[in-house]
Amino acid sequence: MKIVFEDESIIAVIKPSGLAAQSLRGFEPDMESELKNYLSVKSKSVNPYLGIIHRLDKPVSGIMLFAKTKKAAAGLGAQMAGREFKKKYSAAVYGKPDSDLAVYEDYIKKESASNISYICRQGTNAAKKAVMSYTLKKSIIYRDIKLSLLDIELFTGRHHQIRLQLSYHKLPIIGDRKYGITKSGIGGLKTNKVSKDIAELESFNTALICTGLAFKHPVSGKHMEFGCEPEGYIWSLFAL
Structure with missing residues (x-):
């Protein structure tokens, strides 16, 4: 500690x-x-x-x-x-976002029984608004795989919010076992097939860290x- x-x-x-x-x-x-x-x-x-x-x-x-x-x-x-309480994160993701800076506004519903949340339509019963922004810091090609480093600011604190929103927008976080590439597809790739190189990346811890308060x-x-x-x-x- x-x-x-x-x-x-x-x-x-x-x-x-x-x-x-x-x-x-x-x-x-x-x-x-x-x-x-x-x-x-x-x-x-x-x-x-x-x-x-x-x-x-x-x-x-x-x-x-x-x-x-x-x-x-x-x-x-x-x-x-x-x-007034500011939280910043860094995430390493598959793929590359369409723009260098964006705000994601989605609606999230938590399913307590399975401890999983979903993106849903506005007005869905028990759904809550989720807002975050990202800034693209760097994109690279690693063994023919597109990877990106994002700086993230969180404006709401929903269940699994960053992991879910990035996955939904086709930027799954490296090493995320719950919302990662097997759930959302591999950002920036034309196939969902998990190669040996991707399996190696997935062997590491979830690449999401709270970097600032x-x-x-x-x-x-x-x-x-x-x-x-x-x-x-x-x-x-x-x-x-």
């Missing part, structure tokens, strides 16, 4: 891919439990308060912010509701920004 920042009100950490954000049924490790154990030892409290401000899917890595007091949680929650400190009001850089083989392909 890597702590980026901590004071009496908040704690920012980097969550690795494959670690759940919060406690689930069973005995698998998760970010919430690890932090509670850390705070319990540090504060000598049996059950220290810890509020999750935003979540990252289990296969997604990057910056996460937690509140250490109810007051901090309420203040940050208000910023989230007012869209920006918000006002819930107590002092000071502007806060935290960030991290993607690391690993997939990201090295786009060395700028």
Whole structure:
């Protein structure tokens, strides 16, 4: 566990891919439990308060912010509701988008039983509007496969939003087992056949990382920004 920042009100950490954000049924490790154990030892409290401000899917890595007091949680929650809490991501995807910059506005419906979300028509029962933007940072050809690096800003926080929207728009994220190439087709290719080279790319972790958070400190009001850089083989392909 890597702590980026901590004071009496908040704690920012980097969550690795494959670690759940919060406690689930069973005995698998998760970010919430690890932090509670850390705070319990540090504060000598049996059950220290810890509020999750935003979540990252289990296969997604990057910056996460937690509140250490109810007051901090309420203040940050208000910023989230007012869209004053900014979240930025980087994604490595198959294919190349039609434009270097775009905003995606779709409607998403979550199916709780299967833990999968779908793009649906506006007005569909229980559907929620999902908005994100991307900026194309770089496109490459890797063994005859088109790949692109996108910077993403998330304006709403829907279930599996980035993964689903990129997949729907034919830009599936490398390594995404749920919404990836086997579900959406391979962006930029004329076939959905998974080659040996694609299978190799799919053996890596989901190439989506929360690279930045920006918000006002819930107590002092000071502007806060935290960030991290993607690391690993997939990201090295786009060395700028």
